[in-house]
Amino acid sequence: MLTEKARDQLASIAGQENMKTDTASLLAYSYDSTSQYQAMPDAVVSPATTNEVASIVQVCNNENIPIVPRGSGTNLCAGTTPLEGGIVLLFNRMDQIIEVDEENLTIRTQPGVFTKDINKVAEEVGLFYPPDPGSMHISQIGGNISENSGGLRGLKYGVTRDYILGLEIVLPNGKIIRTGGKLAKDVAGYDLTRLYVGSEGTLGIVTEATLKLIPQPETKKTMLALYRDLESAAETVSAIIANRIIPATLEFLDQATVRVVEDFAQIGLPTDAQAVLLIEQDGASEVVARDMERIAVLCKENNAFKVTVAESKQQADALTSARRTALSALSRLKPTTILEDATVPRSEIAKMVRAINDIAVKYEVSICTFGHAGDGNLHPTCLTDIRNKDEITRVEKAFEEIFHKAVELGGTITGEHGVGAMKLPHLHLKAGEAGIEAMRSIKAALDPNGIMNPGKVFTQAERNRVVVNK
Amino acid sequence: MLTEKARDQLASIAGQENMKTDTASLLAYSYDSTSQYQAMPDAVVSPATTNEVASIVQVCNNENIPIVPRGSGTNLCAGTTPLEGGIVLLFNRMDQIIEVDEENLTIRTQPGVFTKDINKVAEEVGLFYPPDPGSMHISQIGGNISENSGGLRGLKYGVTRDYILGLEIVLPNGKIIRTGGKLAKDVAGYDLTRLYVGSEGTLGIVTEATLKLIPQPETKKTMLALYRDLESAAETVSAIIANRIIPATLEFLDQATVRVVEDFAQIGLPTDAQAVLLIEQDGASEVVARDMERIAVLCKENNAFKVTVAESKQQADALTSARRTALSALSRLKPTTILEDATVPRSEIAKMVRAINDIAVKYEVSICTFGHAGDGNLHPTCLTDIRNKDEITRVEKAFEEIFHKAVELGGTITGEHGVGAMKLPHLHLKAGEAGIEAMRSIKAALDPNGIMNPGKVFTQAERNRVVVNK
Structure with a gap:
């Protein structure tokens, strides 16, 4: 809880109208895009200048008030959940x-x-x-x-x-x-x-x-390659790189994801394929044309049963947008969607996807996988229901095993989502205890009072978790 | 000085034959490529494995022995001078x-x-x-x-x-x-x-x-453009970028540098030009051909009086190698060469070079300038004689003014050489006191005993400077 003094100080810095403490506002900023995590802040403050931010931080540092800086809250690691209360800092007035x-x-x-x-x-x-x-x-x-x-x-x-x-x-x-x-x-x-x-x-x-x-690249082309098995798609990825071509985008979708995306976006995606690669190349037009031709040949050599190059910008955009809807599409199916980002060296993608499938079977949970095959950044996505305690326990065990496997294959527990509160228990797998100790010492050096976004990355502070149902 | 105990421990870790304490060895590692800085280490140790390095560090951390890790000592910031003694750590046995x-x-x-x-x-x-x-x-x-x-x-x-x-x-x-x-x-x-x-x-x-x-880029082309004035060369750099071309290399040499390099390398460089741009582009052959054509036009539009494209790989390599000899060539002229790396935003290159020339005149010192125009990373190089105390004082004042000017233009005191001991007094210009304080707190957190390369970057420890004559 904020003291009256702190509250007055903060309001006088940002202006009363830019500091919210009503329940509706606090509730709105009590969670982000991550399922399962919620905690109430004590205030939501929108400063207008760097100096206002500095003054706010000084007040919070003196009074030991946690600060959670937050953009749009789209992160998937409970990175902006105000686990220890304090203020959520918004930047809607610093938007130029x-x-x-x-x-x-x-x-x-x-x-x-x-x-x-x-x-x-x-x-x-x-x-x-x-x-x-x-x-x-x-x-x-x-x-x-x-x-x-x-x-x-x-x-x-x-x-x-x-x-x-x-x-x-x-x-x-x-x-x-x-x-x-x-x-x-x-x-x-x-x-x-x-x-x-x-x-x-x-x-x-x-x-x-x-x-x-x-x-800006001069031009861009988009291609879709369909496979009857996962290995062929993974081998295509390797073959493209082995041919010294670096595509702008090299996305992988498994059958489950394709079906859900097609059901959602209705753009004629091939739901009979076991695996799909969405490939984009950009750059000078001669180079793009040559690369796309070579990529098409490599797809076919690696058993793609169909390769289609988008004929227009509209068609290309539709394909890319469809891929971008994957999370939205998947999240319609079940009350709770947990999207992870276990990442492995590119050469290990097939092994990793197969391991994810085996783990899903072992724990009897439903996991779709899509992601950035070119950089080994996969998104195993679990469709579940947080009210089903038994299933959630199995989901957590499955993901723990997925993280172990990723690290075992030379990968990491998070390629692009961050650690936040969500993957904090798994950080030691990648960073090791000595690595965490080094990070913690940097944190303590720069933020001795621990006011900045406490409970994230590695802090041991207890989680003030409020389970909510969707 | 190492205690006998520490010396024995270090020798038993790396092997007696991989630890040198004779005067010749200590002298050999008492300086690096930076003029003016010299200090004797207590030992020079060559470990063979990571575990040996770890054991050595443990001994040094327990006994408060400074460690200076050193590669070939080619740095230009006195980054590997053992200012506070201790051991110089070599990696000649970890070379795989x-x-x-x-x-x-x-x-x-x-x-x-x-x-x-x-x-x-x-x-x-x-x-x-x-x-x-x-x-x-x-x-x-x-x-x-x-x-x-x-x-x-x-x-x-x-x-x-x-x-x-x-x-x-x-x-x-x-x-x-x-x-x-x-x-x-x-x-x-x-x-x-x-x-x-x-x-x-x-x-x-x-x-x-x-x-x-x-x-690997498919192909590479090299071009030389000659100017009668500095501004035209700088404007060409801006024009190339404004045309959305990013060359692989975009080097600038002033007349003084060109003359010295030509005298050294004898490859027919044009000593009558006031400024020279050495431009390379690499990539797909169609793109390189097109870019080089456009760049040639831009050079001429910006008053280059001669534009030559290297006709063979040999000729291209000769040009690039000549540029690479600049430091060696310059350092033949006077007993002491001080090569700096004040860096500014690309748009400020002409202003910066002009300021360097004015500052050289003001302090009556001889400064040539060459460097990486494409990224604003200039190398004002002073030819002087460390035995001339009066001149060295003026040189130091000139460089201080150059660093101030670089920062004033939105640049930095060092683009690629590092701070080391040499630019330590100027770091505050770029990082500010609060920035240095943040860096120092990270240093203290990770190296509480201050054993790692003391006296570098920002430490206030007094310099154990031994002036040597060349």
């Missing part, structure tokens, strides 16, 4: 693109800008911001930075981290620092920029970012 | 490429491998490791990682950081951690991989690295 610099190929933005608008503004001047997390139409760039969001273009273009050149950060002590800049090269001290990208709001608050843009 | 994984496009390597050999091994299987620091023929990959080395291809391909997927690290407490992996996506906790890249050996010791490779 400050500058597009065509000469330096950068964009300077506040955290509350929607990712899709970064894309749009870049495109308007023939530039390109590649990171495209599944939620990009509603996610905010500040959230993307905190989670180091991935997306469908990771294989060729990398992830959010690869496009963050500089940050303005309010440290947990309320001081403001600026890292990096419009600079491709900067080695002045430790790389705080990349330390903060993906730190899930546990080390401070990003109040401004300078992003790197690249020239 | 462990694995080239063509399916996952990765290479796993020990720190003592020469950068050029990483390149060579990658090329043999049609792959490419882009970072190419000036010293790549003798530098070790471990040193590149510690310094986050840049190079000529930074504009298009990024720097060392962008190719490090995973690390094995011996922490200052002697524990071994593994970060990342053969993974394009991994967000399991803080990004320790990138925190360690560029941390200049102050946070621990990298004992193994997994590097990302990319397909």
